[in-house]
Amino acid sequence: MADAVLKLAYEVSRVTEEKVGLIDGVMRRTGVLALNARLEAARAGDAGSAFSVVAQEMSVVAGDIRSIARELRDAVATNIDMLKRAGSEMQFEFRGERLADLARNAVEIIDRNLYxxxxxxxxxxxxxxxxxxxxxxxxxxxxxxxxxxxxxxxxxxxxxxxxxxxxxxxxxxxxxxxxxxxxxxxxxxxxxxxxxxxxxxxxxxxxxxxxxxxxxxxxxxxxxxxxxxxxxxxxxxxxxxxxxxxxxxxxxAAAIVQGVGLSGDEREMCRVMLLGADHRVLAASDGRGLLNERFQLDTGARERGWYREGNRIIAFARTPGYETYQGLGWYGCIQSAIDPAWGDGGA
The missing domain is CATH 3.30.450.20 (PAS domain)
Structure with missing residues (x-):
């Protein structure tokens, strides 16, 4: 949905700019024609005076239409910017929520296994x-x-x-x-x-x-x-x-973090991890930092969520435990690079 909104916003912006540009061109030509008409009316003297009034009015109308076109361009540009920002925010929200769900799924799978x-x-x-x-x-x-x-x-x-x-x-x-x-x-x-x-x-x-x-x-x-x-x-x-x-x-653990349901493109952008209660890396899809890296995770006292950090999205979910196994406070965590096509997301 977010992708569709962004694509629509860019297409509307492109079409609007194209059509307003055409109107501008037509009105410039109309203005030139009106000017030529006034010159010819002047040469005709009294016989061309009535036509001169029409030519003058054509020039005024052309100016008015060009002014309306400029206002339309400005209004559309403002609203398109708002639409792009809304679409970008939707893209971030959708991606963050999806990754948080996948992070929870990863930690749930390992906890069911350990139960x-x-x-x-x-x-x-x-x-x-x-x-x-x-x-x-x-x-x-x-x-x-x-x-x-x-x-x-x-x-x-x-x-x-x-x-x-x-x-x-x-x-x-x-x-x-x-x-x-x-x-x-x-x-x-x-x-x-x-x-x-x-x-x-x-x-x-x-x-x-x-x-x-x-x-x-x-x-x-x-x-x-x-x-x-x-x-x-x-x-x-x-x-x-x-x-x-x-x-x-x-x-x-490697089978779990590497088996998270990401698309091929997402997999290239993401690092999937299982973190201890102290945020020590217990498993990672890239195989780095095992048992010796502490990932800088800012949960904000939340059990589940996501946030943006520079050019990354960090999504996480704390273990809910399973049956009689309460778990050890571990987290599923997914770090994803941000696709430039998403825009700034209001950042």
Whole structure:
């Protein structure tokens, strides 16, 4: 709609200028003819006096029409400028709202994905093999737990690894010993995921940590989820240890920011991002700044919106959470260059 308004404004302006120019030309010719007529009437003397009056009147009419044409040009130009500005503002409003909707969609998709991770960790923490490995520790029970974790990983390819740690924070089993060597026996007692998982009030509770790199998993970026493994798998059972699951963040997040529903032209103009609550870049469609850039986002205390900053539009939306997963205050954010054809948008 905004594009149509701008195109109409430019076309009306072009046609008006063209037609007023033609009127101007005709009136100049009329003025010349009137002048010639007066000269010829003067030569004719008394016989041409009546025609001289007509010629004079023609000159006055031509002048009046030229004056009206100038006023028309000025009036149309003023209104066309207003129409162009209104169309430009509509273009900015439409684009800003669209990008804000797409930003919200991106953060909603990742939160729905991560909600499933919170379900996974609570479910797997009640698995019989995990319970036995902690309730009756030993090589055999640890091996069974490890085999079970490996089986889970073959089906759930979004994880890098799954760990079981005892109540002292020592890893006793994990799902990929062939890839990540040296994990068994690792002391995780000072790691956030372990401490928050052990502090879960019941089997219904879980902990989620912001995106970090895990040195034991090749330095990969992970979203870590954890919960306590409880005696008998009971909701209120004694804490025997903790389960930590490590979501393979980079490829999953990249698929989301690169899959946002932009047109081909829009994609070239836009940078799509997932930002942490502190505006740290967690994912970006251009692959830049991951985990080390803080994007200068000015939300104005709004949950969703857009604003213009120089030659860019910045659109954003804060996570609404999903089901029992409230999210970590992340934002979907899209930075778009401004198409010069939109005008100044009232700036």
């Amino acid at each position: 499933e991770r919170s379900c996974d960790v609570r479910w797997w923490a009640t698995d019989a093999a995990m319970l036995e490995a902690l309730a009756a520790p030993g090589p055999e029970t640890a091996a069974r737990a490890q085999e079970r974790l490996a089986t889970i990983l073959r089906s759930y390819t979004v994880y890098l690894d799954l760990w079981i740690a005892d109540s002292d924070g020592k890893v006793i089993a994990h799902g990929r010993p062939d890839i990540y060597r040296g994990v068994i026996g690792t002391d995780v007692s000072q790691m956030e995921w372990f401490n928050r998982g052990m502090a879960a009030h019941s089997g219904d509770d879980f902990a989620v940590c912001d995106i970090t790199t895990n040195p034991f998993l090749g330095g990969a970026a992970v979203a870590s989820y954890s919960t306590a493994i409880r005696a008998g798998g009971r909701n209120d059972g004694m804490r025997l240890g903790a389960m930590g699951i490590f979501f393979d963040w980079a490829p999953q």
